[in-house]
Amino acid sequence: MASHEPKKIHLNLFEMNTVGHISHGLWVHPDNNRHRFNDIEFWTELAQLLEAGLFDAVFLADVIGAYDGFRGGPETALREAVQIPNNDPAMIVPAMAAVTKHLGFAITFSTTYEPPFAWARRLSTLDHLTKGRVGWNVVTSYLPNAARNFGYDEEVPHDYRYEIADEYLDVTYKLWEGSWDDDAVVQDRTNRVYTEPTKVRYINHVGQHFKVAGPHLPQPSPQRTPVIFQAGVSEAGRAFAAKHAEAVFIGGRSVEKVRANIEDIKARAQALGRSPDAIKFFPGAAIIVGRSDDEVARKVAEFEKLRSVDGYLAHAGAGLDFTSYPPEERIGDIIARKDPGYERLVQRYHPDQRVGDILAHIGRLSSGGFYVAGTPKEVADALETWVDEAGVDGFNVRQFLTPGTAEDIIELVIPELQRRGRFRESYEEGETLRERLFGKGRSRLPEDHPGARYRDPEVRAAAGFTTGKPGGSALLAGEVA
C-alpha cells in the first residue's frame, strides 16, 4: 500500500448466539432485541443490515458450558442471561448466507472436545455455501462446566489444550489443503468421470491425539482453509497465534499495550518464517456514538444504569468467584495454587493483576480495551489513532443494543470514516473473506502458512498420504508410489 493512502479500517460485529454476550444487564433495555436470538429473522435481518452498512464480517463468539463458578452455581448466569441460554454459532451462518452476498462470518469453535474430521467437513460445507466467506476462531475452551459436558471431570489443562489444538489444526490442514487436488473434480459427463481418483488422497494421520484416515469428503471449497482467527493472551496462546492465526482478536487496554502485543506476535510469526503482514489485528471496540454531546451522555448514562455488575462477575470468574478472595490477592497466586476455575485466568489476566483491581473495573463500559463515547468525529479520531499508532487493522465492535449499536455505527461512524478515506465505499464483487483481509486474488492460505505445506507432494509423501487402497497399506496409483 502506498504511504500516502490512509490505511483502511476493517469492522466486524462482535456477536454471539445468545442473550447476554458481553454487555451484561442490557437485555432489559426496551430497545434491545437480544431476547429474539432464537429466531431466524433476528439473524437474517442483522446480516442484511450489516451488509447494507458494508461491515466486513460477523464475529461469532461461543461457549459450550455454563458460567457456574460465581456464588457456587449457575444462578446468576441464568437470571442475568450471561451467555445462557445459548445456541450453536455455526448453524446461523447458512441462514445469514442465504440473504447476503458479501458479509463474512468468523465462527468460534473449540478444538478440545469434538473430532476434527467432522468439524473440517462442516467448515468446508460452510465455505461452499458462503462462496468463501467463512473464518474459524480457534479456541480451546476454558469453562469447567464445558469439560463436564464432554465427559471430563475437570478442565483439560491449559497448555495441554493448546497441544491438542496444534495437532487438531494439522489434521484439518491435511484435509483442506492436501487431500484433494485443485483439479480433482472434472465433471466430465461424456466420459462419466466426476472426480479423477488419482487426485484424491487418504491423509492417514496418526498423531498423539487423533487418528484420521480421510479422504476429506467435501471437494475443494473457494478458500479451502477458512481464515484462521485466534485470541491468544497466554504464552501458549501467543505461540499458537504466531504459528496459525491470520487474524488475531488482540487484547490490551492502551495504544501502547496493544502495540506491544502486536509486535510480540508479529516477531514470533517472523521467527517461524511467516511474513510480518501475514496477520491482521483486531481489538474489541466499545463505541457509543451520538449526534451531540447530550445524546452521547444520555446513552452512556442509560448503559451505565442498566449494566449488571453481578452479570460481569459471573462472566469474569467463569470457574471461580472473585468476590471470595481478598482484594490484594495476586492472580498469579490463584493460578499457582490451581484453584478450581483458574484456567480462565491464565487466558485472560496478567499474573500481577490483583483481585481488587479487577473488581474495581468490572462491568465498566471502558474496561474492555478500546472505548470511545462521542460524536462521529470523536469516534473516528479514536479509531484512526488506534489504527495508526497501535497498528491494528480494524475492530470487533461490541454491541450494547441489537440492532441499535450496529445501526449507529452504520449511520454515523462509517460515513465519517468514508469521508476520511478510511472505509470502503462498496464491496468488491465475488470477494472471499481472505481476499477482503489480504487483497484480491489471495483466497487461499499464503505459502508461508504452515497449513500450505500439504500442497507439496513431497511433504504429503513424507506425512504418509496415499491414493488407492485404504489404510495406507498399499498403493494403486498416484504420486507417492
Next chain:
Amino acid sequence: MASHEPKKIHLNLFEMNTVGHISHGLWVHPDNNRHRFNDIEFWTELAQLLEAGLFDAVFLADVIGAYDGFRGGPETALREAVQIPNNDPAMIVPAMAAVTKHLGFAITFSTTYEPPFAWARRLSTLDHLTKGRVGWNVVTSYLPNAARNFGYDEEVPHDYRYEIADEYLDVTYKLWEGSWDDDAVVQDRTNRVYTEPTKVRYINHVGQHFKVAGPHLPQPSPQRTPVIFQAGVSEAGRAFAAKHAEAVFIGGRSVEKVRANIEDIKARAQALGRSPDAIKFFPGAAIIVGRSDDEVARKVAEFEKLRSVDGYLAHAGAGLDFTSYPPEERIGDIIARKDPGYERLVQRYHPDQRVGDILAHIGRLSSGGFYVAGTPKEVADALETWVDEAGVDGFNVRQFLTPGTAEDIIELVIPELQRRGRFRESYEEGETLRERLFGKGRSRLPEDHPGARYRDPEVRAAAGFTTGKPGGSALLAGEVA
C-alpha cells in the same frame, strides 16, 4: 380419523448433500443439477420448489466416510460420484429454513462418533431456527472408512453401536425434555430476570459410554425433542426403532413384506407400552411419471441407459466387494465369517439372500422397493395401494433428476392425489413437523415415548438431576432438594 375419509399421504423428498445419492450414474444427464450441490442456491431453490408443491419435508441422508470396499479402493466411488464428494447435511437446513415457512427437515446423524452434548445443542438450535420443523434420522454408521475417520481401526461392531445409540438418545432426552422447565424463561425486564434459575437443571448423566453434566444450553425449542426418524432392518435396529422412532424409513420389496415389517415394529412398540399409532412408516419410492405411456417409456429408457452398475456395486458393497464372491454365497455366511465390511450387510440384507441374486438386481430402477413408472393415474393408484394395503403413511421420494423428479411429482402426481382426497390442499399455519405427522397440538413427544419420562420430577430425581451447585454434589434449590 373417520373411516370414510381416505388416509392422507405424506411425501418427503429423499435427498443428500452430495452428487450421487442413490441414482448412480444419472448425474451425467444433461437436465440433472446434482453437480450444483455445493451452491446455497441449489438448496434454497429446491426448498422453495418443495414448499410450493406442499411436500412434507426433505429427508437428508448422510455418510461420514468413503465407499472404498469395491475393487480395493475408492476409485469407483470417486469416479462415479457415489456419495463423494459430500457435505454436512445439517448446515443446509438453516439456508432452506430462511426461505420457507412450512417445509420440514429430517437430518441424518450418527450416534457413534460425535459427543451427544454438542449434537443436542445443534438440533435445539435448528428447532429454534425452523420454528419446530426438524427431525433427526438416527443412524449408527456402517462404513469402515467412517470408523477410520474418527480414530478407530475398524468398525465398531453393529450391536454395540446400537447400545451406544440407546444411551446417546437417553442423554439427549435428558437435555431436551428434562433440563429446562417450559416456563423457565420468563424475560422479566422489570425485575431483571431472564431465566428462573430453579427451573433449570444439571442432568449429571453418568453412563456406560457418556458422562454429561448439563444443563442444556439452549432454552426449550418448539418441539424440544426433534421428530425421531430411524431405518432399522437388523434385529437391533428394529428393537431400537420400536423404542425410539416416531417415523420409520421402512424396507421391503412388496406390499406383503412391508406390511409384515410394519406389523413387527408396531408389535414391538406396543410391547414397550407405546401406542400402535405412535410410529409413521415411509418406504422409499421410485416414481417415474409422464403424461403419456410414451413419455414414461422414454424416461425409463433414459434412466436405464445412464445408470451406473459400477456405482451401485461400490455403494451396495460399502466395505466389501460383491463381485469377489461366488454367486451362490449366502449373505449369512459372509456375516458369520465377519469378512471386512460385513457390517453393512447386517443392516441391509436378509441372511438367506445370495450374492448372485443381489448382483442380478443391482442398479435396477425397481430394485429399491416401491417402484412405479406410469401416468399420474397409475402412479396414484400404486401409492394408494401401498398406503391402504401395506399400511404405510407416506413415501420418501427418490430422485432421478434434480429438480426434475420433484417437479414431475408436484406437477403431475400431487394434483391427482389431491383430486382423490389423498393429499393436503395447503399447509396449516404455524405447524411443527411433529404436528404435521401426528396432528394439531402434538408438537411435543407423546407421553408414552421413553424420552417424555424426564418431564417427571420423580424420574429426574431418581436419575440424579440437580439444580444449584454444579456436579450434583450439593443442592441449593429446586424440586429434588
